[in-house]
Amino acid sequence: MAKVPVMQAVVDVLKSEGIDTVFGCPGAAILPLYKAMEADGTIEHLIVRHEEGATHMADGWSRTTGNVGVAIGTSGPAGTNMITGLYTAQADSVPILCITGQAATSKLHQEAFQAVDIVAIAAPVTKWAVQVKEAAQAPWIFREAFRIARSGRPGPVLIDLPIDVQKQEIEWDASIDAPLPVAKPEPHPARVERALEMLLAAERPLLLAGGGVILAEAGEELRQLAEHLQVPVQATLMGKGAIDEDHPLYAGMTGIQTSQRYGNASFLESDLVLALGARFGDRHTGDLATYRGERKFIHVDVEPTQIGKVFGPDLGVVADVKLFLQALLKLARERAAAPPNAWTERCAELKRTLLRREDFDTVPVKAPRVFKEINEFYGPDTYFVTAIGLYQIWSGQHQKAHKPRHYQVCGQAGPLGWEIPAAIGVKKALKTAEPDAEVVGIVGDYSFQFLVEELAVGAQYDVPFVLIMLNNEYLGLIRMAEDHGGYDMKYEVDIHYDTNGSDNVKIMEAYGCSGTRVTEPGRIRESLEWARKEAERTSRPVLVEIMIEREGNTANGTSIAAMREYEPLP
Secondary structure, three states: OEEHHHHHHHHHHHHHHHOEEEEEEOOHHHHHHHHHHHHHOOOOEEEOOOOHHHHHHHHHHHHHHHHOOEEOOOOOOHHHHHHHHHHHHHHHHOOOEEEEEEOOHHHHHHHHHOOHHHHHHHHHOOOOEOOOOHHHHHHHHHHHHHHHHHHOOOOOOEEEEEEEOOOOOOOOHHOOOOOOOOOOOOOOOOHHHHHHHHHHOOEEEEEEEEEEHHHHOOOOHHHHHHHHHHOOOOOOOOOOOOOOOOOOOOOOOOOOOOOOHHHHHHHHHHHHEEEEOOOOOOHHHHHHOOOOOOOOOEEEEOHHHHHOOOOOOOEEEOOOOOHHHHHHHHHHHOOOOOOOOHHHHHHHHHHHHOOOOOOOOOOEEOOHHHHHHHHOOOOOEEEEOOOHHHHHHHHHHHHOOOOOEEEEEOOOOOOOOHHHHHHHHHHHHHHOOOOOEEEEEEEEHHHHHHHHHHHHHHHHHHOOOOEEEEEOOOOOHHHHHHHHOOOOOOOOOOOOOOOOOHHHHHHHHHHHOEEHHHHHHHHHHHHHHHHHHHHHHHOOEEEEEEEOOOOOOOOOOOOOOEEEEOOOOO
């Protein structure tokens, strides 16, 4: 077998694993890998302005393709800058691979320049963090990293590459190599049968689609099961888009922040919940005693240790969600399809009547009006990304999702700044399959500034997307927590200064991009139309900055049975 540079073998592995785009920042300790990528010439590389940005780009790319996103950095602070992205991916079950350069192995114990034990630092926020100590191990470690990232509950991995290891040659033949198989746990038939028995015995059952439905590509099976049994479907925040929210059986979202009134109401009236790939996060459940009530729970998850982590279900099933739904659907079809019933009609009635207002015409703009315009302007094929803050909560309460992987949110970790790099990752993921797809980031004025430098990546590489900013010139979510959460203060949350505060349109222009500021609700739609055309014309990011009321509040509570509504109800 011929000898080749070990980094050439690594590039061969990346290509065979389906990687055509990577995001990174070169440095001295990772240059052998960059040399191999240059020699190969088939993997597109985008130079980021901050390594955290690279991880969020890889994250957005992964959420869109379902494959493992790749971020690359050099030694020392490059790896530590990636930790937030690794944590975000771990929290939301997103498979990404971070590759870091490292000082020579002979120098690691001598506090060499930019030598840090990144493996130890990354271990708590990865499924696997490993340093390659022998060059001949490199391709196999990369193969195993991809397998681990994809297996079970997906998640991030990190591979650290000492510079001396990267410079070696190994025996390698890419023509006789292939990705390692990924096992998917099949459900135990007896538990599938018990789940169906419990569903059929219930009078008011719900299907609860978590993010696992999207990760397992099980949206179609979910819809078919719901229609066959006439069982209403809810989604968690991470499961948003698992079923079209305009579907007659969609029954909303339960929660103490990102939720609909009709979602909480239908959940409270239910007597059984079949939870599919959901982790029962605290923003979803609120007060656990109320959430559990007298209803029964079936919990299906690919990760065994997720079952019983928050509370013990009446039935737990360890399985790939798609395989479980296929098995359940097969059993269910042995019985006659169910007709619409009093429970489905009740959920439909709640969906028609328990709404929140969106038709505000006041100035300053009220946030729900923004999402009314978004829902009416953008079609079901649009890809959305959003991060953390009041705007995420308003989005969860008002914005509709229609397809899997088209509504992407950093749900558990919630890092500010996620939207711009994630939108770049999403758009690059669509470059072949859907090059004309619209990508829209919903962003707050504070989050916008955290990784604003990644606008330069969008401009340099001609990556068009639209940013819709809800600007209240406040740390809005924290102001609300201080003001209404028992602290009775508004301390160090006001970021307004001078006449207009930060001029975000000029910031866009400084990066070679475009933007416009909106102060009246009647101008929102025309501004969205302009932004669509401007993004297409320039092939660069475009901002629509909407000035909203400074102290607007989202509905919230500590219990799904006791939500506080701040706006007048319809």
